[in-house]
Amino acid sequence: MALYAKIAAMKRILIVKTTSMGDVIHALPVVEDILRHVPDAHIDWLVEASFADIPRLHPRVQQVFTVALRRWRKQWWRRQTWQEIAAAKRAVGAQRYDAILDLQGLVKSAVIACWADGPRHGYDRQSIREPMASFAYQHRYAISYRQHAVLRMRKLAAMALGYALPDDLPAYGLTAEVQPARQAAFLALHATSRDSKLWPEARWVALGQHYAAQGLQMWLPWAGNHERARAERIALQVPNALVLPKWSLQQLASHMTQARFAVGVDTGLSHLAAALDLPVVAIYTDTEPAFTGVAGGHRAPAINLGGKGQVPEVAQITTAIAAMPGGIFARD
Template sequence: MTKRVLLIKMSSLGDIVHTFPALTDAQKALPGIQFDWVVEAPFKDLPKLHPAVNQVIVNPRLAINKNRFSLTSLQLYQEFKQKIQSTHYDAVIENQYVNKGAKVAKLAKGIKHGLTANSAHDACIAKVFDHAHYVSRSLHAIDRSRKLLALSLGYDTAFKEHTTDLDNALDYGLDLSHIELDEHNQRWQQQTGEYLVFCQATTWATKHLPIKMWIELLEKAKQAGLPVLLPWVGDKEQAQVSAMIQQAQWGEILPAQSLEQWAKLLAGARGIIGVDTGLTHLAAALNKPTLCLFGPTNPNLTAAKGRRAKTLWLNLACSPCMQTHCPREGGQVCFSQMNVDEVWGELNARH
């Protein structure tokens, strides 16, 4: 009999990518297992990249929050609740570790699993679960998900046996064979392995690489004759990327893309340079030559992991500060002290 599991991991892009190896573990330990995965709308295409995912259930929380007391919001909530409760699951696993995930778990039918009060981000959620499991907060995000699913589904011994060498044992299990590039992007298929992607888009101000460094990296790519694609999010960043391209006289900015399209474009790239952002982690998951540049965040917890990925981080006295705004009077140094030649060399060393 097929085991049906509801997995609750709704955001962010990088966090969702970090969850994929746990599904692969579950497939190996419990052949035929199927997951229904609850995500927020911006990430609805991502879980479909893993063959263990049966269906994606979109949590309309973001749409509801825009107009909480409207009739439309009430209808969205009722439809979501009905969808969640249409299946009695063998296990419901809250893998978000916070209140918004626990609220979804509470709606679902099935034995509920999550973290203990002293290992979740929101301690109060532990009371929602039938089984609360302790998973150390000092583990990398990938290992936290792998450990939680192993404990929840009863194959903890198998988990221990398969994680002696994290980078080499990692199997994200992603399948992009069903994705076709749209007409705007099909020309890149003829250049597979001959272009780069620079992932500069991120949420925190402190995680942004200085524009000057991106321009210098674009110039390096120009000298090597390697086209560069640059993702963007929002009008402000689109304008910034366009200005960088104009100054370097190199690079290309594409129209807004779905995550499926970006996954396919990343899979065809020669290499990827990016900051600590979701697309960079997705590139690492696709086993592409990936260089992830860390500044204020902690690589011990969220470094890009993959057989051809490397995280570059300057272990300064002030880092990782985990601050969204740099508290230093002289400004951010965790990136400004990086050497562009070293960054470029490290990317080439990934091949």
């Protein structure tokens, strides 16, 4: 009865997870876990403005507060910066929360979590990358690093709110306005934040040609001009390949759901594809995916290939896709 009373009392909850895209997506299953145990919970989110579209895609996230920490640090002397900080603090502090969950676990996230009114929950000093952050929390939890980030955050929320950790695969709960399918296609998520994470263009071309022979169009999204140039170079060598327009994150999400599957490098869009229940093969060349790799949900699988200093072959990708359950080549 005492445990039930604790869960029932947690009606208004603030999640603090600011960056980056993949990390914000990894936190989404926490929303689903909370709603499973507190169906009428009011859940708000505090996030970096450039990633605010991610929690906004979840229909049960009520209010999304935004910060611009990266820009503020570079322009700290400007009056406008201090006005924006003051406005953000007022907005976040305008209501009382039953629980504030700092899923980021950094000094910067701990500081902005203090803007909110309510008990703060976070990792203890031994479970956090920046131990100083733990001093900001009234409630601290020991949660091992030796597990995937999705599981770590789900554990933190369960311990903070007093429910048993679900033992199922994560559910992301995203909804996107679905656009009509153009034709059978797959997503080629070729762009990433560092050149060391890229997969060679020649292998993207070979992959696109492989699936073009099976009637699948290759869709190539992009953001910056250098990414567009790479997409155009690949598309020139792949029959019927399509370089997508420059869409917002929400626009792209609505079109991603029409693809059969996604192949992507270590990029936030690979995580977004998984959160939208697309089968995903993620390619790692400069990082290890064990703790932060793409985490498939309960509806679609995700396979992480490669690792630091590895460059997976095209055949590894096609073999992994062919082995995926669910008949991804038979979707309507």
